[in-house]
Amino acid sequence: MEGLSDMVFVMKVESGFEFTYDFVNRAAMEGTDITQAALGKTIKEVCVRDQSNFLYEQYKEVVISKNRVTFEDSYISHTGEKFYSKTLLTPLFNDSGQCEQIVGVVKDITKEKVAESDRKIAWDRLHESKERYHSLFHHNSDAIISLDLNGHITNGNVAVESISGYSPSEYIDSAWDSFVVEEDKQLAEKLFMGAISGSTENSNLTVHNKAGDKICLSIKVTPLIINEQVIGVYCILRDITELLKSQKLLEESQKRFQIIAEHANDLITLMDEKGKIIYASPSYKKILGHDSQDYTGKYFLHNVHPDDRKRLEGVFIHSINSGESFTVEIRQYNHQNETVWSQSHGAPVFDNRNNFIHMLVLTRDISLQKEYEMKLKDFAFQDPLTELPNRRLFNERLNQALEALTGENKDELAVIMLDIDRFKEVNDELGHDMGDRVIVEFGRRITQIVREKGIVARIGGDEFIILLPNIGSADEAVSIAKDIQQYIRKPWQANDRQLYITTSIGIAMSQKQYNTAFSLLKNADVALYEAKNRGRDSYNLWKYK
Structure with missing residues (x-):
């Protein structure tokens, strides 16, 4: 066995299907990592797990079948090369017919395997070449x-x-x-x-x-x-018959687009997928004062107000990804660096393979519309006679002030409610026009006293209300109420006569357990009612019981 070029392993069959190395020839030791030290050890002790499990099953099959078993395998030599082998396992029996040893003869079939692999690769390449030619030509x-x-x-x-x-x-x-x-x-x-x-x-x-x-x-x-x-x-x-026809139609379409763009009153912009402007219509000069060439090649956000850039960029990306058009209002800068409100309608354009071509955006100046909207918003929150905040705006500011109050905030919040004493008599004796003038002057005088300390609002008729956030204490609120009464008592010159007007005032201070807009307004109203019952031209501070 030492003279054989094939690797030879003699395994001893132990009870319970255990196999130990009994002999290993020189060729086996040179071709693998197995040495004389493996003699007497089991397969599982010598080989790695995957290999030992595989060999164990082969040797076990020999014992059970009492026949030879042939199998092919591969292994890595101690030099790191991969070899292919064909193994023949032969059982050796004693006189009682029991298998005592198994001789494994391992032949190196690496050259045959490599040759077979090379033949297969060459055949596959030839077949692939034929199929490729057939596909390229016929299909x-x-x-x-x-x-x-x-x-x-x-x-x-x-x-x-x-x-x-x-x-x-x-x-x-x-x-x-x-x-x-x-x-x-x-x-x-x-x-x-x-x-x-x-x-x-x-x-x-x-x-x-x-x-x-x-x-x-x-x-x-x-x-x-x-x-x-x-x-x-x-x-x-x-x-390319249809292609040439399409090109002709495209040229005609481009000419029509150019005519429209050159005479349009709206801004017409084309942008690529990166957001760069590839076309800007001549109307840019008329609306924003910039030459259209100044925009070409620049990022579409470059002239947009900073507060609108992130929103517009998000709308742009969503439109490309979804294929949906969009409408958005933004602010741009004109040549004098003034903001111009604009409304942009954008639509992504795709080719017949659904590849993005460009974004078409039509933009118009809506500055005048925005000015009207701001005026309407002012009307919604403003008393038309005195131009002071109305009840709606006052309630909004009151709720904001209440939310700003915290446990660590030691300052208090005050609500002061006022009305004009005997205002009905002014209306009845002097007429409603004079009554309106009295209301306007009354509101002006209150505002003069309060100034930046708080907010003065007219809530209806001759009733006014003051919000004093962070007033600090009830004494400060009372002091302001006294100043208002003193200023109101000063005679008013109305045409050829003097008017003497007084006011009654109700004051409510914020408390931790009562910090709601409803409770403050209710308490101020009750305080005002009690002040009028005292004889008017007085004030009353609501006290929590």
Whole structure:
């Protein structure tokens, strides 16, 4: 066994299907990592887990079947090379017919395996090459014909018939220029001769199809070279009749777009997928004062107000991803660096393969509309007679002030409610016009006292209300109420007479357990009622019981 070039392993069969190394020849030790130290050890002790499990099952099969077992395997030598092997396991029996040993002879079949693999790779490549040629020629979406050196058609794929209407039997062996219109025959000859000379030629040709119609083809004529010899020519044909029609329509459409863009009052902008402006209409000059060329190549957000940029960028990206159009209001800067309110309508444009081409955006100046909206908003929160905040705005500011109060905030909040004493008599004796003038003057005088300390609002009729956030204490609120009463008592000059007006005041201070707008307004109203019952021209501070 030491003289054999094959690897030999003799395994001793132990009870319970255990197999220990009994002998390993020199070839086995040179080809693997197994040494004399393995003798007496089991397969599981010598080999790695996956290999030991596999070998164990093979040796076990020999014992159970009492027959030889052959299997193929691979292993990594101590030099790191991968080898393939074929192993024959032979059982050795004692006189009682029990299997005592198993001899494993391992033959190196690496060369055979490599040769077999190389043959398979070569065959697969040859088969793949044939299939590729067949696919490229016969299943190509473009029409392909092959010509001999005399210019006669020798073969053609399926697409030829779909373009020309001729079946293979009708065009094979025909001169290829026999289908070319008369005015293009000279060009066809030139293309063919160029290919025969070894060069590839490209051009457009007009031919007749079977129905007699003229079709325009894009043609690529290439020499077929084998062993450095031109043995023929093949031509790739593509029907571009509809493409040329589309190009013509596109040119007409572009001209119409240019006319519209040049005379439009709105801004017309085209942007690429990165948000860069690729076209800006001449109307930019009229509306924003900038030349349209100043915008081309710049990022579309460059002239947008900083507060609107993030929102507009999000709308732009969403429109591209979803394919949906959008409408958004933004602020831009004109040439004088003034903000101009604009309304932009954008729509993404895609090709027939759903690839994004550009974003079309139409923008119009809505500054005047925004000015009207701001005025309407002011009307919604403003008393039209005194131009002071109304009840709606007051309630909003009161709730905001209450939310700002915290446990650590030691300052208090005060609500002061006022009305004009005996205002009905002023209306009845002097008329409603004078009554309105009294209300306006009353509101002006209150505002003069309060100034930046709080908010003065008219809540209806002759009733006014004051919000004093962070007033600090009830004493400060009472002090302001006294100042108001003193200022109101000063005589008013109305036309040719003097008016003497007084006011009654109710004060409510915030408390932790009563910090709601409803409770404060209710308490201030009750305090005002009690002040009027005392004889008017007085104030009353609501006290929590």
